[in-house]
Amino acid sequence: MRRPFTTYFLAFIFLILAACQTSDPRPTATNVVLPTATDMPPTAVSTAAIVTEEPTTTPTETVEAAETPISLVFDGDSAYDFLLEQMEFGPRFPGSPGHEEVGDYIVEQLAALSWEVEEQTFPYQDITGRNIIGRANEGVGPVIILGAHYDTRAIADQTPDSAEPVPGAVDGASGVAVLLELARTLDLELINREIWLAFFDVEDNGNNGLPGYDWIVGSTYMAENLTIDPEAMILVDMIGDADQQLYYEGNSDQELQARIWAIAAELGYEAYFIQELKYTMIDDHLPFAERGIPAVDIIDFDYPYWHTVDDTADKASPESLLRVGRTLEVWLETGIDG
Numbered sequence: 020m021r022r023p024f025t026t027y028f029l030a031f032i033f034l035i036l037a038a039c040q041t042s043d044p045r046p047t048a049t050n051v052v053l054p055t056a057t058d059m060p061p062t063a064v065s066t067a068a069i070v071t072e073e074p075t076t077t078p079t080e081t082v083e084a085a086e087t088p089i090s091l092v093f094d095g096d097s098a099y100d101f102l103l104e105q106m107e108f109g110p111r112f113p114g115s116p117g118h119e120e121v122g123d124y125i126v127e128q129l130a131a132l133s134w135e136v137e138e139q140t141f142p143y144q145d146i147t148g149r150n151i152i153g154r155a156n157e158g159v160g161p162v163i164i165l166g167a168h169y170d171t172r173a174i175a176d177q178t179p180d181s182a183e184p185v186p187g188a189v190d191g192a193s194g195v196a197v198l199l200e201l202a203r204t205l206d207l208e209l210i211n212r213e214i215w216l217a218f219f220d221v222e223d224n225g226n227n228g229l230p231g232y233d234w235i236v237g238s239t240y241m242a243e244n245l246t247i248d249p250e251a252m253i254l255v256d257m258i259g260d261a262d263q264q265l266y267y268e269g270n271s272d273q274e275l276q277a278r279i280w281a282i283a284a285e286l287g288y289e290a291y292f293i294q295e296l297k298y299t300m301i302d303d304h305l306p307f308a309e310r311g312i313p314a315v316d317i318i319d320f321d322y323p324y325w326h327t328v329d330d331t332a333d334k335a336s337p338e339s340l341l342r343v344g345r346t347l348e349v350w351l352e353t354g355i356d357g
């Protein structure tokens with residue numbers, strides 16, 4: 020990733036859409052009530068009543084759903100361990116030993132956590148690219164795809180005169196870490212959807228990261244070869260920055276984005292999930308969005324160590340991973356139909 024291009028035009032469109040949303044008479048049912056400190060143990064949560072209003076002339080009908088308690092069990096320290104384990108493989112750009120090793124590692128972790136694993140290979144330049152898909156709840160309902168790229172950038176070209184590779188703690192390992200911790204902790208029985216955890220290859224070597232490489236190659240291949248019509252796609256990229264700032268992103272689905280950011284606010288994370296448009300990214304959500312799939316990029320592009328030799332594990336934090344992970348945990352377990 021890529022090329023941010025914030026334009027007045029997109030900001031204008033966004034404002035129009037935001038204005039439309041606020042005038043929507045339907046209540047936004049945010050089910051979850053609970054402040055959660057980042058270092059608290061797993062927290063029991065009860066959903067509030069869900070209220071629906073019939074847009075008819077008959078008396079308004081109010082439906083109160085049964086309370087469905089969930090436990091928030093996504094663990095920031097465990098996610099951070101998944102990040103550290105990836106860093107032990109060294110640089111993970113296509114063609115490097117660490118790249119092959121981290122792919123095998125992801126496959127092993129998913130299998131150990133009882134997710135069904137598919138390795139989707141594709142020829143690219145002089146390598147064989149490999150997307151990895153973990154599946155659960157097959158056939159239970161529409162497909163939700165959660166994605167992250169696992170490759171890292173071969174050249175730290177934001178470090179002056181550097182020919183070194185990017186270590187990729189935040190830009191690479193942090194998104195993968197959140198997906199693996201979700202694989203470990205999601206309560207699948209609460210989710211009436213089929214879940215895909217998509218680990219994209221060949222995302223991060225465009226613009227001469229590697230000679231002739233483009234951006235978002237693996238995700239483009241996956242999106243072009245879908246045989247199902249996903250209900251939604253959520254990307255997590257560069258979310259592990261200890262100084263976390265997650266703004267709305269301009270190529271994301273506005274309604275779904277607002278829904279996820281509202282859940283984060285309910286969890287007490289509104290200072291980190293900032294409800295303002297800032298960047299518009301070419302990122303792994305784009306091939307899905309271009310096919311009409313509601314897609315959202317959760318990304319912190321205000322990361323000073325982006326594509327530098329200093330993108331190391333000390334720049335990430337368990338708390339940042341936890342905020343993103345628990346937001347997705349709540350969305351998946353209680354909030355998709357919100």
Ligand SMILES: [Zn+2]
Pocket residue numbers: 020021172190223326
């Ligand atoms: Zn990158």
